Every structure is written in structure tokens, then in C-alpha cells.
Amino acid sequence: MSVSAAPTIFDVFNARQLTPRQVAESFIPPSFFAKLVAPTHTLIVGPRGSGKTTLLKMLHPAALEAWRHARANEYRAVVDFTGVFIATDINWNEQVKSLGNGRLDPLSHRHFAKAAFTTQILQSLVESMMHRAGAFGPPVATPHRRVAITAKVEHKIAQELSSSWHLDRAIPTFEGIHLALSRRLSQIGLLASQESSRDTKGRGDRIAEVRFLHLDFLAAAGVAVDMFNTAVREHSARWTLLFDEVELAPQWIRAMLMTFLRSVDARFLFKVSLSPYSVDLKRELDTVHSPGARQDFEPIRLWYVNKEQGYPFCHELLRGMLDSHHLSSMTPEGLFGRSEFATERSDWATTGTAYRSQTSIGRQFESLAQNDPSFKEFLVRRGIDLKRMHTITGAKRAADLRKGRAVVALRSYFRSIEAETQVARKQKRRSRKIPAVYGGVPSLFAMVEGNPRWFIAIVGELLKESRGRRVSKAAQVRRVLNAGHIFRAMLKTIPCAAIGRSNRGLLSLLDPIGEYFSHAAIDGPFDPDPPSSFIVDERTRDEELHALGLALNAGAIVYAPDEGDVGILESLRGKRFRLSYILAPHYHTPIILGRSMSLAEIMKRAKRQLQTREPTLFSLMEEIDG
Amino acid sequence: MWRALHELKAMLKAKFLLATTGNHDIDSRHEYNHYDAKGLLQSLNPRYPFPTDSQNDKYWSRHFAIVAKPDFRILVLNSSAFHGEGRYNDMQRYEYEQGRISDFTLAMLKSELEKTPPAPINVLLCHHHPHQHAELRLSADDLMLGGAELLSLLGSGSHGRWLVVHGHKHHPKLEYASGGSSSPIVFAAGSLAAVLFRELQTATRNQFYILDLPAAQIGTLGFVGRFTSWDWATGHGWLPAGKGSGLPHSGGFGWRGDILLFAENVAAHVQSVSMKWTDITTHFPLLNFVLPQDLIHLLNTLEETHRLTVEPMGELVPVIVGRPQ
Numbered sequence: 001m002s003v004s005a006a007p008t009i010f011d012v013f014n015a016r017q018l019t020p021r022q023v024a025e026s027f028i029p030p031s032f033f034a035k036l037v038a039p040t041h042t043l044i045v046g047p048r049g050s051g052k053t054t055l056l057k058m059l060h061p062a063a064l065e066a067w068r069h070a071r072a073n074e075y076r077a078v079v080d081f082t083g084v085f086i087a088t089d090i091n092w093n094e095q096v097k098s099l100g101n102g103r104l105d106p107l108s109h110r111h112f113a114k115a116a117f118t119t120q121i122l123q124s125l126v127e128s129m130m131h132r133a134g135a136f137g138p139p140v141a142t143p144h145r146r147v148a149i150t151a152k153v154e155h156k157i158a159q160e161l162s163s164s165w166h167l168d169r170a171i172p173t174f175e176g177i178h179l180a181l182s183r184r185l186s187q188i189g190l191l192a193s194q195e196s197s198r199d200t201k202g203r204g205d206r207i208a209e210v211r212f213l214h215l216d217f218l219a220a221a222g223v224a225v226d227m228f229n230t231a232v233r234e235h236s237a238r239w240t241l242l243f244d245e246v247e248l249a250p251q252w253i254r255a256m257l258m259t260f261l262r263s264v265d266a267r268f269l270f271k272v273s274l275s276p277y278s279v280d281l282k283r284e285l286d287t288v289h290s291p292g293a294r295q296d297f298e299p300i301r302l303w304y305v306n307k308e309q310g311y312p313f314c315h316e317l318l319r320g321m322l323d324s325h326h327l328s329s330m331t332p333e334g335l336f337g338r339s340e341f342a343t344e345r346s347d348w349a350t351t352g353t354a355y356r357s358q359t360s361i362g363r364q365f366e367s368l369a370q371n372d373p374s375f376k377e378f379l380v381r382r383g384i385d386l387k388r389m390h391t392i393t394g395a396k397r398a399a400d401l402r403k404g405r406a407v408v409a410l411r412s413y414f415r416s417i418e419a420e421t422q423v424a425r426k427q428k429r430r431s432r433k434i435p436a437v438y439g440g441v442p443s444l445f446a447m448v449e450g451n452p453r454w455f456i457a458i459v460g461e462l463l464k465e466s467r468g469r470r471v472s473k474a475a476q477v478r479r480v481l482n483a484g485h486i487f488r489a490m491l492k493t494i495p496c497a498a499i500g501r502s503n504r505g506l507l508s509l510l511d512p513i514g515e516y517f518s519h520a521a522i523d524g525p526f527d528p529d530p531p532s533s534f535i536v537d538e539r540t541r542d543e544e545l546h547a548l549g550l551a552l553n554a555g556a557i558v559y560a561p562d563e564g565d566v567g568i569l570e571s572l573r574g575k576r577f578r579l580s581y582i583l584a585p586h587y588h589t590p591i592i593l594g595r596s597m598s599l600a601e602i603m604k605r606a607k608r609q610l611q612t613r614e615p616t617l618f619s620l621m622e623e624i625d626g
Numbered sequence: 627m628w629r630a631l632h633e634l635k636a637m638l639k640a641k642f643l644l645a646t647t648g649n650h651d652i653d654s655r656h657e658y659n660h661y662d663a664k665g666l667l668q669s670l671n672p673r674y675p676f677p678t679d680s681q682n683d684k685y686w687s688r689h690f691a692i693v694a695k696p697d698f699r700i701l702v703l704n705s706s707a708f709h710g711e712g713r714y715n716d717m718q719r720y721e722y723e724q725g726r727i728s729d730f731t732l733a734m735l736k737s738e739l740e741k742t743p744p745a746p747i748n749v750l751l752c753h754h755h756p757h758q759h760a761e762l763r764l765s766a767d768d769l770m771l772g773g774a775e776l777l778s779l780l781g782s783g784s785h786g787r788w789l790v791v792h793g794h795k796h797h798p799k800l801e802y803a804s805g806g807s808s809s810p811i812v813f814a815a816g817s818l819a820a821v822l823f824r825e826l827q828t829a830t831r832n833q834f835y836i837l838d839l840p841a842a843q844i845g846t847l848g849f850v851g852r853f854t855s856w857d858w859a860t861g862h863g864w865l866p867a868g869k870g871s872g873l874p875h876s877g878g879f880g881w882r883g884d885i886l887l888f889a890e891n892v893a894a895h896v897q898s899v900s901m902k903w904t905d906i907t908t909h910f911p912l913l914n915f916v917l918p919q920d921l922i923h924l925l926n927t928l929e930e931t932h933r934l935t936v937e938p939m940g941e942l943v944p945v946i947v948g949r950p951q
Contacts, residue, residue, distance in 0.1 A: 151899075155899055159951050162950075162951065169935045169950040170935070170950055171899065171900045171935050171937060171946055171947075171948030171949070171950055172899055172900070172948070172950070172951050173899060173900045173946070173948065175900070175937075175945070175946055176900055176935070176937060176946060176948055176950075179937035179938050179945060179946065180937065182938060183937070183938065183939055
């Protein structure tokens with residue numbers, strides 16, 4: 001399987017199956033939506049399931065008209081182009097691959113594939129025209145860029161398109177052209193199949209004779225756009241071609257689309273979505289845009305390296321969901337409680353700091369100092385007197401206390417009291433089936449990674465259970481664990497080369513990383529900044545690199561890009577990543593972007609840990625369950 | 627299964643659940659006992675096939691019973707009545723290898739039909755096919771003996787107009803019985819949950835149907851109706867019936883006339899560049915009640931003889947019809 005075709009969890013909410021109108025029903029604009037609706041070429045990069053399809057479908061006229069959000073009018077006023085959505089999804093790709101039943105030479109196959117691609121684009125274009133002309137009925141909510149076209153004018157345009165696009169026996173209406181293009185798609189399949197059964201001699205001539213196989217999609221689309229714009233007197237109107245999941249398209253289509261991101265054709269804008277790890281795409285992008293040159297497109301990354309960046313969006317999503325469940329009076333804290341990793345307002349409201357000995361944080365620190373000799377040693381080394389925490393200045397407090405807060409919370413939760421005997425010392429972890437320490441806001445928001453699909457799936461279920469009452473942290477974490485479990489089961493099915501002696505797919509790579517980070521944070525000597533991200537260096541093996549690419553595109557690991565980086569990766573070497581926070585309750589890792597460590601070193605140490613650790617019945621069962 | 631059907635009836639809030647007996651329902655090989663092939667059916671709870679003793683008595687004694695209401699009359703016939711009762715000597719075949727309506731049952735049926743006026747809608751529900759149905763090299767020996775006489779009786783015009791709904795062949799088909807203009811409409815239903823014979827596996831799927839007979843319009847349109855079909859698709863559940871899986875997802879029945887003449891009238895009506903099919907059927911409502919095979923003929927005639935384009939081409943539910951330039 002290519003790195004591009006990773007499936008996603010919660011596919012029931014997959015926007016691929018929804019019409020633009022359905023997508024608009026629950027759409028809440030993220031902070032970067034303003035960038036997306038701007039009249040520029042755009043490159044949207046994100047793992048599968050991060051909302052790329054939703055965002056592109058929102059630019060379709062049907063979606064913009066159906067959208068009822070408080071800011072919908074504001075955004076509609078800005079969108080002065082017509083969106084044309086083209087899905088290059090896995091089904092389309094498989095259909096294209098199967099043209100000619102695998103028996104055509106590459107050049108001949110490309111003719112048919114290009115014709116199918118062109119036909120699909122033209123069909124989507126005509127559909128958007130039909131929508132603007134009112135062929136699909138009145139707008140659901142607010143009309144957007146509707147036009148009035150007489151039957152006579154429509155007839156004239158359709159006749160011209162029928163001729164220009166070589167459509168046989170097309171009824172000269174927009175609908176007739178749309179249906180004739182559907183017919184053409186079947187024709188292309190049939191022709192390819194027939195050609196594959198014929199002798200190759202004369203094939204070139206036979207293909208050359210079929211005129212519609214040689215249409216250039218941009219030129220053909222240009223004819224339609226020119227006629228439509230003239231008819232409605234919008235001579236400089238722009239049409240935005242929205243190409244989704246481009247990583248699934250054949251390489252030559254991807255290359256072509258990347259060049260279009262530099263297009264200066266005034267009639268067209270291009271907005272393209274793809275997954276982060278796209279080897280050839282990055283190369284193509286770099287041939288078109290040399291480093292340091294002004295970019296001809298706006299890049300949008302659909303993931304949050306720092307969890308706080310996703311909170312405003314999650315708050316707004318939750319607000320919308322609370323309203324639809326008639327729970328508008330509830331607050332996130334009222335519903336989910338405050339996370340262990342955040343401070344209670346009552347603890348700092350009057351004094352300005354929660355880091356005092358009588359607060360919950362203070363008590364937690366003191367308790368850990370009593371039970372964890374390494375933490376006590378850390379405090380001594382740093383000269384921190386817990387009874388006088390509030391006197392520590394801001395900078396030092398940030399460096400020593402605030403930074404280690406999450407680690408202190410985890411260690412307090414998971415570590416048992418250090419016992420005197422040798423046997424008890426080995427059993428350092430408490431058995432915590434549902435680690436409720438991960439519950440509450442904003443941890444819950446962090447764990448869904450600002451991913452709207454994950455958020456809706458997890459929080460939606462919690463709201464149903466809530467019925468207006470607070471949801472226990474255990475219930476929250478149970479849902480996240482369940483989601484993580486499904487996610488891990490899916491990751492296991494993504495085919496990749498064996499890593500080491502394990503045949504558990506991507507988990508063979510992710511589990512050692514997760515377990516290592518967990519061990520460093522909880523079991524090892526106290527470190528306020530334990531390793532929680534990794535860098536891929538030259539020692540990482542090829543099969544691990546490939547697995548990392550798959551994991552990245554599936555959303556299991558998150559890329560922490562350098563400043564100015566578009567977010568598409570050609571190579572993973574030298575890059576920094578963290579595990580997705582949705583896996584934190586499973587691995588018992590802190591929800592932080594902490595210091596990084598070489599992946600090769602992690603794998604080496606993890607292997608050593610595995611060899612020295614005595615397996616328990618439960619670890620064996622976890623191994624089986626995955 | 628019988629209990630499940632009752633549960634389905636309750637869920638659908640249906641007024642009636644009517645069923646009849648097929649060859650698979652009868653212990654015709656006497657595997658349970660050596661004397662009573664229908665005992666198990668008669669012992670079912672809820673009662674089978676009718677909820678009342680009087681109807682059940684008629685069904686088991688005369689091999690048919692009639693449910694009569696002002697708008698409709700449903701004749702439930704047991705074409706497996708004699709299964710388990712020895713050989714049919716003339717042809718040295720076991721009785722369970724075919725269906726049958728006996729002379730006695732036919733006579734009793736004729737008498738019963740004569741006693742009551744015909745309803746606007748009359749439906750015969752039976753298991754075996756009353757006329758030959760041997761396409762796809764299916765068996766030609768298993769039809770309902772006496773079926774031709776039955777169809778003749780029902781198609782005489784004296785007892786109203788009839789729709790026959792039967793099964794047994796696992797192969798869906800919709801056609802008119804031979805005879806005059808009142809010959810019954812014969813709806814051969816496919817199976818809901820059968821393991822299909824090899825011959826059928828590329829020709830049909832397991833299907834269910836909803837038949838709609840507009841009682842209020844019979845006076846103006848005649849004895850017409852429409853059906854919708856769903857296919858069982860493993861891994862997906864029930865989906866609208868697709869091409870090549872038996873009966874199409876939707877279609878009509880009941881209109882009988884000259885297709886070429888009908889096509890000519892439709893073509894003459896399409897004066898503008900393009901017309902929506904729904905507008906055409908509003909003008910010609912009987913188009914909704916043309917058999918699928920006749921509709922294909924009509925659409926082909928529109929294209930080939932009248933040079934119209936019907937889009938989507940090759941589909942049974944057109945969207946638009948127009949004149950290409």
C-alpha cells in the first residue's frame with residue numbers, strides 16, 4: 001500500500017460520503033478558514049481525517065448557500081469565486097488504474113486516464129454552473145452568486161460545449177451536457193477495454209482518431225468559463241478548482257497540479273489538498289518553487305503542533321454541539337471538569353499563582369516529594385522549598401515548576417509508594433485501567449488534536465451520555481481510550497514491512513516510542529522535561545522510515561515543522577515528530593511537546609528495556625490485543 | 627421465521643400478514659414423521675397462515691382462502707397442498723416436484739368467486755408459478771399443474787382483474803399471462819434469503835419488493851401499479867436493486883397497448899430542446915405503468931426511430947429527453 005492511502009478512524013463521519021450541503025450543516029470555521037477562502041492558490045496539508053475534504057467542500061456553492069453559522073455571511077461576502085469540487089479519492093484512482101484491465105501500455109493508459117480526469121473536471125464544472133443557474137432548486141439558506149440564464153442562452157452555451165468537447169448526441173442544456181459527460185466516462189472505460197483486447201499495431205492511430213481523448217482540461221474548462229462569464233456579465237469572475245486527496249492521484253496528475261499552483265490564468269484558482277508525506281509531490285513543488293522564492297500559493301497546515309493552538313476551535317465546536325443538545329448553559333469545565341494538568345481558577349484567582357503549598361498543585365508536589373525520592377532530589381538540586389513555592393519568581397517558576405507540572409501529575413497518579421523490599425520496588429506502576437488523570441478540559445481537547453472528526457465522534461458520544469450532568473473523567477478517558485483502541489487497530493492493518501521481529505505493522509514502531517516516553521516520564525528519575533518527541537536521524541532504517549511516512553499520513557505521529565515549512569515532507573530525516581495525543585492515555589505519556597531524542601536511540605533503548613523487563617500476564621494480554 | 631414476519635408486520639404497522647405454503651415449508655420427505663407433511667405448519671404459533679380458525683380451516687381443506695375487503699380481494703392458494711402424498715403416477719414423479727391446483731380446488735374457487743363481486747384490486751398469492759418459467763435453463767417440470775386453467779379463470783374478465791404474486795423459481799420476472807386483455811399480471815418474485823443456484827448467481831440477487839397499486843386511480847388508469855426492489859449486498863445490506871440483479875429498482879406494470887404508437891406520441895410531445903422525464907410522465911401518466919421490458923423498447927424507439935436522446939442512456943429511469951443538435 002502506498003504511504004498515501006492510509007484509512008482513518010470514524011469513517012462514518014467521513015466528508016467523502018457527504019454532499020456539500022450536508023457538510024455545511026455542522027461546519028464550524030477554524031481560524032485559518034479566512035486564508036482558505038482568500039482568492040489565492042492554496043495548498044492544504046494534513047493527515048487523513050484532519051478535515052481537508054470538509055474544508056474544500058465548504059467552498060462549493062451548495063455548501064456556502066446552506067451554511068447557517070453566525071459568521072457565514074461574513075465569509076460568503078469574501079468568496080467571490082465559484083468552487084468546483086473534484087474528488088481524486090481512492091475509488092476514482094482504482095477505477096482509473098483498472099482502465100484497460102491492466103493490459104495497456106503506459107502511454108495508451110495515460111491517454112484514457114487523462115480523458116477520464118478531464119471528463120470528471122468538466123462534469124464538476126458544469127455541475128457548479130448548474131448550481132449557480134438554479135438547476136437544483138432554491139438555496140437552502142442564503143443565495144450565493146446565483147445568476148439568471150435564459151433557456152436560449154443556456155442552449156447556446158450547451159451547443160458550443162457539445163461541439164468543443166466533442167460530445168455525441170448531447171442534449172443542448174447544462175443537464176444534457178452533464179449527463180453526456182457521465183456517458184463519456186462509461187465510453188472511456190469501454191474504449192480502453194476494447195483497445196486492450198486489440199492488437200497493439202495501429203493502436204496509436206486508433207487512439208489519435210478519438211478526439212475527446214485529447215482534450216486539455218484547462219483549455220476545455222476555459223471555453224465553458226468564458227462563455228458562462230460572458231453570459232452573466234462577470235467577465236473577470238474566477239473559478240476555483242478544488243482538488244481533494246491529490247496524493248491518491250497518479251503521479252503525472254499530481255505533477256500537473258503542482259505546476260498549476262503557479263498558474264497565472266486569471267480565470268482559475270487552484271486549491272489542492274494532500275497528506276504531509278508525499279515524496280514526489282515535494283520534489284515537484286521544489287522544482288516549481290525554489291527555496292526562498294515568493295510562494296505562489298498559500299500553505300495551510302491542518303494540525304496543531306502545540307496543543308493550545310487547537311483549543312479555540314474545540315471550544316467553538318463544543319459550543320455548537322452544546323447548543324444543538326439544548327445544553328447551552330453548560331460550560332466546558334462544568335461538563336468535563338478541569339484537567340489535572342491545568343490549574344483551578346480558585347487556586348490562583350486571588351493570589352495570582354496556583355503554585356502555593358495549600359493549593360491542589362502544591363499538595364500534589366508535596367505528596368510526590370514524599371513518595372518519589374528522585375523528585376525530592378530534584379527539588380533539592382534546584383533549591384526549591386515547596387513550603388515557599390509562591391516566592392519563586394516567574395521565570396524560575398516557569399522553568400522548574402510549570403514545565404514539570406504534567407510530569408508531576410502523571411507520576412503522582414501512576415507511581416505506587418516506594419516500598420522497602422526489592423520485590424515492591426520493581427512494581428512501580430499502579431494498575432490504572434482507565435487513567436482518569438487524562439480527563440477534563442483542556443486535556444480532552446488536546447487529545448483530539450483539534451481534529452473535528454475525532455472531536456465530534458468522541459465528544460458527541462459523551463454529550464449523549466451526559467444528559468446535562470457532568471461527565472466523569474473516567475467516562476471521558478474511556479471514550480478516548482476506545483477511540484485510541486480503534487485507531488491502533490486501524491494502524492495495525494496498514495501494510496508495511498516488518499520492523500524488527502514484530503509483525504504488528506505500524507505498532508511495531510509506535511509502541512516502543514510510546515513505551516519509552518512513558519518510562520522516561522513516569523518510571524525513570526524525575527525529569528521536568530522528559531523526552532516526548534523524536535528526531536529521525538541517519539541511523540533510522542529504511543523500513544522504519546517508510547512506516548513513519550504511513551504513520552504520519554494516518555495521523556498517528558505529528559510533524560513539528562521548522563518555521564516557514566509548508567508541511568509537505570519529501571524526506572523524514574532530520575525532522576521532529578511527536579506521537580498523537582489521542583494515544584496518550586494508552587501509553588501513559590504526558591501531553592506535552594517536550595525535548596526531542598533520536599529515534600534510533602529510542603528504538604535501541606526500548607529494545608533493551610524490553611529485554612530486561614519481566615513480562616506480566618497483563619502485558620502479554622496487551623501484546624495479543626494490540 | 628414466521629414469528630419474525632409477525633414482528634416485521636408490527637414494526638411496519640401493517641394491517642395484514644398473508645403467507646402461503648411453498649415446497650420448502652412442507653415435510654414432503656417425511657423426515658419428522660411418516661404421516662403428516664403439514665403438521666408442523668399447522669402447529670405454528672402464531673397460527674399459520676391465518677389468525678382465525680375459520681380461514682385456516684378453509685385453507686387446509688379447500689387449499690385456498692380469500693381475504694375480501696371493499697378495495698381488494700386476496701386469494702391465498704396452497705399450491706403445495708399435495709406434497710407428501712405419493713407419486714403422480716402418469717409421469718412417475720413425486721408430487722413434491724411440482725405445484726398443483728386440483729380440479730376440486732378450481733371448482734370451489736370458481737364457486738367462491740362467483741358468490742362475491744370482484745374488488746377493484748384482486749391478488750392471487752401462491753408459491754408455484756402458474757405458467758411456464760424456464761429461462762436460464764431453469765427446470766420446466768416444476769410449474770403448478772392446473773395453473774393454465776387457473777390463469778384462464780382469473781383472466782376471464784368475470785372476476786375482476788388480477789395480479790398473481792408467486793415465488794419458487796428464485797428468479798424475478800414480471801409479465802402478463804397469455805390470454806386476452808384481462809389476463810393476469812404475473813409477478814414472479816425472487817427470494818429474500820436463498821442460496822442461489824449457480825444458474826441464477828449472475829442473473830439475480832436476493833431481493834424484496836414493495837408493490838404499490840393505486841386503488842383510487844384504477845377507475846381512470848386501469849389496473850396498474852408500480853414496484854420498487856432492493857438487493858441484498860453482502861457487507862452492505864439492502865441496496866436499491868441494480869442492473870442485472872433481477873427486477874430493476876423501480877418500474878411499473880398494467881398498461882397494455884401499442885408501444886410504437888406510445889413512443890410516437892411521446893416523441894411528438896417533445897417539442898422543445900429538452901424535457902424532463904417527470905414532465906413527460908405527468909403528461910402521459912400511463913408511462914409509469916409500462917412493464918420494464920416494454921419501457922426499454924419505448925426508449926429505444928425514441929432514440930432509434932425518432933432520433934431523440936434519452937439521458938442517461940441505457941437506464942430505466944430517464945432524467946431528460948431531448949433533441950441533440
